[in-house]
Amino acid sequence: MMRRLRRTLAIYGSVASMTPKTFLAYSIWVWVEFFLQIMAMIIFVYFWRAVYAGGGALNGLSLRQTLNYILLAQIILPLAQTRAVFRFGFIIREGQLIIELLRPLDFQAAEYADSIARLGLYLLLKLPLVVIAWLFFGLQLPANPAVWGAFAVALVLGHAVLFFFDWAYACLAFYTTETWGLSVVREGVAAFFSGALVPLAFMPGWLQGVANALPFAQGLYVPISILSGIAPLSDVPRLWLVQIIWLVSMLAASRLIFRVAVRTVTVQGG
Amino acid sequence: MIRYLSLYREFLIQRFKILMEYRVNFIIGSTSTIFVQAAGLLTIWVVMRQIPSLNGWSFDEVLMIYGLVTLAKSINHMFADNLWTIGWYYVRSGGFDRFLVRPIDPLFHLLADRFCHDGIGNFLVGAALVVKSSVSLGLVWTPLKVLYLVSAVLSGGAIFMALNLITATSAFWLMESIPVTQVIFNTHEFAKYPLSIYHKGISLILTWLIPYGFASFYPASYLLGRDVGAMAWLGPVVAAMLLAISYRVWLVGLRHYSGTGS
Numbered sequence: 001m002m003r004r005l006r007r008t009l010a011i012y013g014s015v016a017s018m019t020p021k022t023f024l025a026y027s028i029w030v031w032v033e034f035f036l037q038i039m040a041m042i043i044f045v046y047f048w049r050a051v052y053a054g055g056g057a058l059n060g061l062s063l064r065q066t067l068n069y070i071l072l073a074q075i076i077l078p079l080a081q082t083r084a085v086f087r088f089g090f091i092i093r094e095g096q097l098i099i100e101l102l103r104p105l106d107f108q109a110a111e112y113a114d115s116i117a118r119l120g121l122y123l124l125l126k127l128p129l130v131v132i133a134w135l136f137f138g139l140q141l142p143a144n145p146a147v148w149g150a151f152a153v154a155l156v157l158g159h160a161v162l163f164f165f166d167w168a169y170a171c172l173a174f175y176t177t178e179t180w181g182l183s184v185v186r187e188g189v190a191a192f193f194s195g196a197l198v199p200l201a202f203m204p205g206w207l208q209g210v211a212n213a214l215p216f217a218q219g220l221y222v223p224i225s226i227l228s229g230i231a232p233l234s235d236v237p238r239l240w241l242v243q244i245i246w247l248v249s250m251l252a253a254s255r256l257i258f259r260v261a262v263r264t265v266t267v268q269g270g
Numbered sequence: 271m272i273r274y275l276s277l278y279r280e281f282l283i284q285r286f287k288i289l290m291e292y293r294v295n296f297i298i299g300s301t302s303t304i305f306v307q308a309a310g311l312l313t314i315w316v317v318m319r320q321i322p323s324l325n326g327w328s329f330d331e332v333l334m335i336y337g338l339v340t341l342a343k344s345i346n347h348m349f350a351d352n353l354w355t356i357g358w359y360y361v362r363s364g365g366f367d368r369f370l371v372r373p374i375d376p377l378f379h380l381l382a383d384r385f386c387h388d389g390i391g392n393f394l395v396g397a398a399l400v401v402k403s404s405v406s407l408g409l410v411w412t413p414l415k416v417l418y419l420v421s422a423v424l425s426g427g428a429i430f431m432a433l434n435l436i437t438a439t440s441a442f443w444l445m446e447s448i449p450v451t452q453v454i455f456n457t458h459e460f461a462k463y464p465l466s467i468y469h470k471g472i473s474l475i476l477t478w479l480i481p482y483g484f485a486s487f488y489p490a491s492y493l494l495g496r497d498v499g500a501m502a503w504l505g506p507v508v509a510a511m512l513l514a515i516s517y518r519v520w521l522v523g524l525r526h527y528s529g530t531g532s
Contacts, residue, residue: 028449043459046467182298188304197310202316202317
């Protein structure tokens with residue numbers, strides 16, 4: 001039993017260790033994303049300063065709190081973007097799907113290993129961005145290690161929720177074979193309802209309802225409101241529990257949908 | 271000129287035949303950008319619902335700025351989207367050679383090769399915003415103002431195209447131009463809000479260096495009856511100059527092009 005577990009971990013571990021290598025090969029994109037994120041931060045800082053020009057608090061949030069939240073959300077935002085849609089489109093087009101399914105390891109688990117390695121790598125790569133936000137835009141980070149721990153757990157849980165949601169969503173590519181449009185729709189909906197552009201507290205009740213009915217806030221709003229101090233530590237267990245419920249249901253749904261969708265696929269003779 | 275126009279029509283007809291082969295993709299593609307625009311617009315609405323104005327600009331006035339830049343962007347998206355793909359699709363594959371041996375201008379060929387339906391959604395959103403804004407604000411559209419609007423949108427579109435052309439030319443050296451294009455292109459995000467909310471340096475850059483301000487803030491100011499002086503009329507001049515510069519840059523790049531030998 002232990003040996004099997006260790007073997008399994010070793011296999012998926014080596015899948016995950018491939019991820020940094022592919023990243024390094026495309027370092028220009030890392031730089032592009034870096035510039036774009038700094039640009040987005042500058043826009044948001046000026047936008048929110050103008051919003052708060054009248055002074056005081058809005059929806060119980062001060063300018064400082066809102067900016068703290070928005071800066072962190074902007075750093076994390078690319079994590080909430082989908083990869084599965086493009087990946088599925090690619091493996092269908094290139095006929096690679098067959099190979100992935102023939103491998104003696106679980107396709108979804110292997111992709112998850114890749115995805116979680118991406119998460120870790122991403123956080124490392126974004127450290128300079130955090131420093132810049134701290135130096136120039138007045139980002140404040142919590143001193144309490146418990147907050148960091150709560151954030152880390154919420155981030156990993158939320159990341160998994162989005163991973164399994166995207167897995168199910170990307171199955172649409174089996175039917176449409178169009179991927180650009182699918183990813184754009186997903187990105188537009190996620191950008192707003194994840195809370196990346198505006199804290200959920202600003203939204204009117206009915207929009208907050210929609211945001212809570214969609215999985216995107218689990219991956220961004222929840223961890224970021226813990227880290228930025230909008231959500232107090234006492235609230236954390238409840239937030240985790242909601243995330244776990246999302247996680248379990250998304251995991252089940254994604255496996256079921258994939259099993260049904262994969263039957264319809266016609267692999268192009270690549 | 272007339273020959274090129276009729277040629278463009280031929281290219282367009284062929285392109286639509288291809289697009290109509292994949293109808294679902296066509297519909298998803300042309301409407302999907304609406305979702306991204308909706309995200310940005312909902313954000314502005316959600317925030318501005320709670321404050322009287324953004325630096326003295328009401329919600330509907332901000333929509334005019336946002337609408338103009340979206341229209342300008344959609345012109346570029348529909349008619350010049352191929353500038354994005356020149357590196358990986360044409361230069362690296364050697365496919366660009368095809369353009370050089372034909373008896374028409376290679377730049378024209380590149381642009382005409384692919385009308386991009388994905389821009390239609392942006393165009394609709396932009397038009398809807400300008401209409402919504404002017405109805406809510408009770409703007410009176412004299413023929414002169416309509417003409418001004420059309421010229422502002424076309425100038426804005428030209429500014430987008432010229433900047434993309436300059437950055438896309440880097441493909442002749444780097445084989446890949448999207449990173450450079452993306453960074454410059456994204457600065458148009460600044461132009462979705464009144465330039466007056468930014469630091470002076472930023473609005474100077476967006477006026478004289480990467481002049482997206484002429485695609486949104488200055489024409490919107492004029493249409494809304496705000497005084498921005500000569501800036502209201504400089505848009506077409508800036509666009510024409512930038513187009514001329516970008517075409518020179520393109521020609522230099524073209525001379526440098528030596529094919530990939532594949």
